[in-house]
Every structure is written in C-alpha cells, then in structure tokens.
Amino acid sequence: MRLAFFADLHANRQAFEACLKRLRKIGFDRAVVLGDLVGYGADPSWTVDTVQRLVDDGGVAVLGNHDEAALRGGTGHMHAQARAAIEWTHHQLDDAQRAFLAGLPLTVEDEDRLYVHANAWAPGNWGYITGARAATQSLAATRQRVTFCGHMHEPALYHTRPGGLDAGHFTPRSDFPIPLAPTLRWLAIPGSVGQPRDGNPAACCGWMDTERNTLTCLRVPYDHEAASARILRAGLPPGFAARLGEGR
Template sequence: MRIAVFSDIHSNQEALRAFMEHAARQGIDRYVCLGDLVGYGANPNRCIDLVQSLPGISFIKGNHDNAATGNTSNMNTRADKSMAWTRQRLSGNNIIFLKKMDTVIKQGNLTFCHATPYNPLTWAYITKRKVISKTFARSRAKIIFTGHTHAPSAITRKNFFCVYIKNPKNNSVLPAATQKRQIFNCGSIGQPRDGDPRASYLIYDAKAQLIEFHRVPYDHDKAARKIMDAGLPHYLATRLLKGE
C-alpha cells in the first residue's frame, strides 16, 4: 500500500495539477488530503472538483475549509480578505462538501489530521514542544500525518526530535521507525513556506516502511497572475515565487 498524503492546496490549480500528474507516476494506491483546499488562491471550485477525481481519496477539514463554510476564524487581514472572496464564489455543492469533511481519520496505527488530532478545531501548529508533547500523549497512533504549517517535517517521540525536510535538489526518503512514534508533516501543495516554492507532499509506503518526501515544480507565474487578476491581495501572489 502506497498512500499519497498532501495538504494546503489553497485554491492553487497549477500546483494541484502538477502534483496530480507527478503522483500518478508513483504507483499510488490511496490518497489522503489533509485539508485547506481553499483560501488564498484564485480557483477554489476548480480545485475542489479536481481533487475529488483522485482514486481512493479521503478528506480532512482544514481551518480555511472550516472558515469558508461560515464558521468563525482567527485569521490575519490578508487571509480574511481571501476567505471573503472565496465564500462569495464557492458553489452550493462545494460548500456542502467542505462541511461534511472529517476532522480526524484513524486507520490502524495511522492517524491523519490537519493540525492536531487531540483537539482538531483549535488548529494548533505542531511546532512547539508543548504541542508536540500533547500530540503524542493524547494519541496512540504509531504515525501521525499532519499539515497546516506549510513546511515538511519529521518529528520522533524520543526527545521530540524534529527535522525539517529541505532538499532543493533531490527528494528525501526516511524510514518509518518500528520502535518510535512519529509525526510527519507533508508540507503544502499550493503555498509552501519553507523557502522552496515547489509543491510538497509525501508518500507512505506501508510495505517498505518508508516515507518519501517529494517536491514538484509548477507554473508559479500563472498562479500568481490569476490571484492578481482576481483582485486578491498581491502579497498572496508574490509569496508563491519565494515559497514564504
């Protein structure tokens, strides 16, 4: 079983298509989307439609998906503007789809979530020691897959050792440890924030017990032009070029 885990598309159709084309060549058996399909970018409806076409896919709700359906959110000014723009353009069917997404999926020794599995609707970032500790303490899963931070990383239970996966030339492969519990962050498809503008996702190979981190180039200029043409904040366009 090879599972492609991805997150934070943020209405970026160009990045999503590039990811889908890349993943289609990797022998994927199942897809899991960890949320934030919408927000920031210019193609919310198209991205929702595209991602639903992936075979054997499961969905997790992200904070932007939650806000897009009218729930309260605590976002900065740029994010609020893009969310207001998104709400006005989402189709009725896609609003219903976003409302019905799960907040956590548990499968055997695996857990999938957007932020933290123990209190998913608080949208905490798994970056600080306290949150990492609670995440491990309140979950029995051997491996936890998460997104939300827009930066790919691997965290082990022992000493809360965290490694950010930044490799500008090649993809990275890490063992899924059999004796240690781990958290793997797949990064972001549509808005990476680790200094690498390429789309980021991971593949969990259950048979080989390996985690493969992949980076995929896409047409940033086209995605940025769409954002500006839509009248969204220009910063949301320029940040795509820098991966910030």
C-alpha cells in the same frame, strides 16, 4: 499500499496539478488530503472538485481551518487579507462544493495512522505543531503510531519512543525514502502544496509505502508565475501572489 499525501492546497491549481502528475507517475493507491483545500488561491472550485474525485476514488480528506472559514464566509480570527480571500472563496463555491467541505471530518484513523489538519490534542482549535513540545503533545493524544498533519506549510518529521519526552526532529530531504522505525512513534508534516513557507517555492507533497514502512517527501517545481497571475486577475490581495515566488 502506496498513500499519496497533499496538505494545504490553498486553491493553487498549478501546484496541485504538478504534485498530482508527479505522484501519479510514481503510482499510488489512495490519496490523503490533509485539509485547507481553499484560501489564498484563485481556483477553489476546481480544487474542491478535484479532491472530491479523489475521495470518490477511495481517498481521504480532512477539514482545515480555511475550509471551515469558507463555509461561513470569514472569521474574525483571521487577518484582514486572509478574511477577504475567504469571503471571496465562499462566493466562488456552489452548494454542492460547500456541502462537500461541510462533510469533511476533523480526523481520520486508518490502521496505525491518524490524519488531521492541525494536531491531535484539539483538532478543531487549529493549534500549530511549532516544535518538539507540541509534536510530543500531539503524539500523546492519539493511540496511532504515525500522525500526518498539515497546517504548518513547512516539511518536518518528528519521532519519539512510547512514553518519551520531547520528540526528535529533522527536515526530510526531497526524494529520500525515510524508514519509519516501528519502535518509534512519528508525526509527519509533508508541507504545503499550494503555499510553501520555508523559502523554497517548489510545491510539497509526499507518499508512504505501507508495506516497506517508508515515507518519501517531495519538492515539485511548478509554474508559480501562472498561479500568481491568476490571483491578481481574481482581484485577491497582491501579497498572496508575491509570496508564491518567494516560498514565504
């Protein structure tokens, strides 16, 4: 089976369409969406509807912190600009779209894999995998061999032996299949579709071949200028538009 991974879409239609096109050309059997469908970007309705179609076709999606916030219309824990975008997003979604978000689980276990937006030790508290110690803590909190997370917006791959101390870490190369050795436990962050933050504006996504036990991360160029223009036309904070071209 081929699994396609999308994380942190953030209502960026241009980036999500580019990733879908690339992965459909490769071919996949099931989509896995690792949360934060909305927030920052100008196309929340289209994004939610597209993810719902993927789920209807047998895919999986989990709840992200921006999705949760959009249901309430904002949260005091967010900075002012993010809160403004979430409040705008809340009013863009209809009842059915909000109901879809409200029904998303925090985690999904799929054979030897765990899908979660933030981490496995406290999925609803939205703590970040900021390094090897946090990755090890997350791996220790689940029995699954491979954990797939979003939330960090930068591609990363961690690995450790069962019962091991701090996990090893490296940044995966685009289009390079990585064997997920069965003697190790893995935590994979495919990076953000809609808002990469590693200095590279190209959208991030990835796919796993479960028979060959390989993971391939991808960087997909897209029309970030068009996505930025849509943000500005929507009246969202200009900083959200500017950062797309910077990969920040």
